[in-house]
Amino acid sequence: MNSFGRIFRISIFGESHGESVGILIDGVPAGLPLTEQDLLPDLERRKGGKQKGTTPRQEADYPFFKSGLFNGKTTGAPISIFFENNNTRSADYEKQRSFPRPGHADMVAHQKYGGNEDYRGGGHFSARLTTGMVAAAAIAKKLMPGVTIAAEVTEIGGESDLEKGLQRAIDAKDSVGGIVECRVNGLPVGLGEPFFDSVESQIAHIAFAIPAVKGIEFGAGFAAAKMFGSQHNDAIENMDGKTRTNNAGGIVGGITNGNELVFRIAIKPTASTPKEQNSLNWDTGKVENFSVKGRHDLCVALRAPVILEAATALALVDLFLLEQKIKRVVS
Amino acid sequence: MNSFGRIFRISIFGESHGESVGILIDGVPAGLPLTEQDLLPDLERRKGGKQKGTTPRQEADYPFFKSGLFNGKTTGAPISIFFENNNTRSADYEKQRSFPRPGHADMVAHQKYGGNEDYRGGGHFSARLTTGMVAAAAIAKKLMPGVTIAAEVTEIGGESDLEKGLQRAIDAKDSVGGIVECRVNGLPVGLGEPFFDSVESQIAHIAFAIPAVKGIEFGAGFAAAKMFGSQHNDAIENMDGKTRTNNAGGIVGGITNGNELVFRIAIKPTASTPKEQNSLNWDTGKVENFSVKGRHDLCVALRAPVILEAATALALVDLFLLEQKIKRVVS
């Protein structure tokens, strides 16, 4: 439910406008040097308000370690990290409470939780929860030295000229979707576990936990569906398994093959468009015109790269620890 | 690893050319009427050799129940189902053992398992393992009366005229990829668990366990990345959450919203193309020309619908049982 991972196991909690959000991490080996400073660069990248098209809400996002650290190192006990919610404007949400916002979880959360959900700012469904993922991933990355994970927006609103795609949305006074691509280098061969815990399964599982993600593809992905086998197959030419082409995106049979891991996610337009919308008014029972209040990203894809990198690191570190174990025991 | 699900929990085993493949299912409630007959229709659909472009290997695929049934009903104890492997021609694989087949798991399995893997017919990586998934799903579906799951091939080799796409591959003497779309009707509102077990996460997780799947998208999917928010949002017009458009594909915030669940997977071309390929010869250490032996599907997408339906049922039944529990306790 709110946990992910078998050995490096994260558990997430918090609400957008509650007191805090945070994460609990079990399975971190002892003796790893760790300070708040290690987490700040990625947390900084995750913040809104840094560039055109992102939410003006600004939070300090300072990670408070509440357990698991001693003398600047991990102890082997669970690490808990808290982030305070300070810059909330819940009144925005009270005002529009009668409208379940289209594209948001308002309606389903209301039905699933019988009206008991914390609806302010999306509550537990908010992308603000990903703060904890980013923090945990900074630790995960330290356990995989030599592995580099880099994601970037490759398309906004169908434009690969990102500036242009964003400007089109600004001009249209509308939100817009985008594509984020992630590349991982330095992975060993052999990560991923048949039959159900392939690298694709694990990454897709956690990637779809990122709000607004509606698709994922590895290597050639959907384009592969249009290809012939002779075009798609990556010829093996070396004993280490490196191939010149990489249509497989670095994964064959669900297992890393030593090539660059490449995949892309599709991010839908921010549900909270500045445009007026028609939707049901719960109070009146009628479809009415309304506009979403609150502070929102015009294009959430812009903030997604660091979150996708985090999700990727969290999926990989768990497979990495599992494989580590297997290799060592037998040899 | 080889298990999936929290409450309705499946564990898969077997190898393509070993003695058997099968599945163990824990968490099936007692008292469900069940016979081998219930499983045969979907198992029949999964078989190869039924249509142009599928493998000529034919197996009886008769499900032998080894536990968990008594007097024609489930007992509440684990259900084990076995399938014999009879029609194997392992000699095909011995011959080409020196070539790790491009696009297959041969190379990564060899590196991951230190050469101890059962390589015949792909061993544990074979799509033959999905036989167990199809059998388990037939049971899963009986626990979700009123829910219909239907998948179909919508594209072969980029052609929505399927006959044409397949003929192009036959003419080119090459294998080819395709798209399979799955639609689920009759689902209750509220399936899916924040933060990590969204409906998308669960379905994607198991869908990527199906060999050859390289992408998945829900609702508008990758097309959503090109849209404005005002285009993509499905306006809520009724108290039950039904919407006229369905860009969300029936899932908002990771939770089913009562609309049709719609998603698509991208299936790469069968790695075993009839075409000659260049690849490393492990024995000589040189790149050489070779052709894949064995009996294979020209387009695995053709056999995928029933398997994707099975994967979908297995993901949903687990979320269904989980939600069932939560709802009942409080009310």
Place this chain on the structure above:
Amino acid sequence: MNSFGRIFRISIFGESHGESVGILIDGVPAGLPLTEQDLLPDLERRKGGKQKGTTPRQEADYPFFKSGLFNGKTTGAPISIFFENNNTRSADYEKQRSFPRPGHADMVAHQKYGGNEDYRGGGHFSARLTTGMVAAAAIAKKLMPGVTIAAEVTEIGGESDLEKGLQRAIDAKDSVGGIVECRVNGLPVGLGEPFFDSVESQIAHIAFAIPAVKGIEFGAGFAAAKMFGSQHNDAIENMDGKTRTNNAGGIVGGITNGNELVFRIAIKPTASTPKEQNSLNWDTGKVENFSVKGRHDLCVALRAPVILEAATALALVDLFLLEQKIKRVVS
């Protein structure tokens, strides 16, 4: 590792002399009325310093909810609860750091975690961690209306006259062990899951997480090993399964049978005896005489009842939710 439960899932964190201890609870249904007040009675019972023979360390042990509550009710999202550590005297531990205390985890923790463990006050091994268990159990109990769980000390230092047993220890200036018995009434028939999650398995699992527990027995327990079958069997005399004798302790075949659930745990004497001891000095490498500093319970069994009740509630609620699900689906 630091989590327990499948559906009602708790994750514990913190250190005795770190910043805080706490617990994260996933799987609590939405709509349950809940305030800090609901937790205080049991937390108060768990505190030391209330009676002769318990530690003079006093902590406020006020539960700070950090997520999962809204308008006085649970939301369905994870509930995180924090307790501050204020009344720490870590200097006590610095002084005796060179002596790994006999009966304590000092030595094994040092070896397991390579010297990176937080050793102050036992760190993550401290019984202070059970504060979170007590808090979580208060919530668990609200999900099992009609179920009463009551534990009491039945023996101190071999004496069933508890005052006398304790006085003997005070006179001897030594710590002392004890027996705690737990009785649960109002349980439905049918809790417990074959083959590995019997009621005994689940309760024993979490009971042994309580520091100082070295034995557990259900019903007649070890005495049963001395009995004949005709003496031990509880004759079934009613359709509801109620029996006049209860040697089984309310569990047959690992499943609750509707009778009172009865079990006992053996608690070893507090490792930190006031008596001088011989033990290795890590710095000198020699066995030397030393006495344990810090504030400790003379008889930890005195504080165990509320903790054992909590452990019991946490084991039962998970089995309860699981059984709930199964019953409802079929009927």
Place this chain on the structure above:
Amino acid sequence: MNSFGRIFRISIFGESHGESVGILIDGVPAGLPLTEQDLLPDLERRKGGKQKGTTPRQEADYPFFKSGLFNGKTTGAPISIFFENNNTRSADYEKQRSFPRPGHADMVAHQKYGGNEDYRGGGHFSARLTTGMVAAAAIAKKLMPGVTIAAEVTEIGGESDLEKGLQRAIDAKDSVGGIVECRVNGLPVGLGEPFFDSVESQIAHIAFAIPAVKGIEFGAGFAAAKMFGSQHNDAIENMDGKTRTNNAGGIVGGITNGNELVFRIAIKPTASTPKEQNSLNWDTGKVENFSVKGRHDLCVALRAPVILEAATALALVDLFLLEQKIKRVVS
């Protein structure tokens, strides 16, 4: 439910008088030499009919590997092992079906599964299921070279002269309970995971899955509850943690400390005593006199040692693999 273990994960299935019993094992590293012969010695020890006081039912108990082996070695894929049930006499059970046998799971199973359970010979609750545990443990032991696990009956019916205790039962024409003690040598320091997966928690969890176990104690166990701290503490005298006394039974703080691991289980008298009993007749609704049919052990404790060794190996191997992983990553 029917699975145990996190990394070395076993899943059990089958019924006493069904077609088969068996076990599925996931997480076994590749490359381990393994044949049926490796399993036979312990399977032979588990059989009944070998000595006075055990069931006359004789089964070949030959382990059929159905997956996971290739060329005499493990492949890294799941290992499935089957045992056929040949020597069943289900008619014995039909006759006495109207009496839910006291001390057996008949009544609770009937209530839990709504009458759909396979009641023949105890069905899924039968000790015959432990055949799979014994087989899996033979594999587990091969992964822990240098570790020896040895259990023995130390008491029958309260007598440490076992022959005498058994004869008393034979004379009384009654079944009888006993104590089994297990000792493990060669374990590394550091196995066991705080807070919930202590060595005691893991061993107790699986030990209580063995039918008829009603108590467990580690080291001094229940006797510790009567001791003073100065008596119970094992003085640490060497840098390797070895102690002269071993009241802790080799576990401190839930972690192995390098000393011999010692624990005992209490086994209740066989529920199926040859003596006549009074119990409810479901058909008449009256309490009547009846005697249990079928073939049974007079003292199940006699067959328990090899099963307890197996349970112990299964608990330890999982902790061993987990610790292996952690150690290696950091160093």
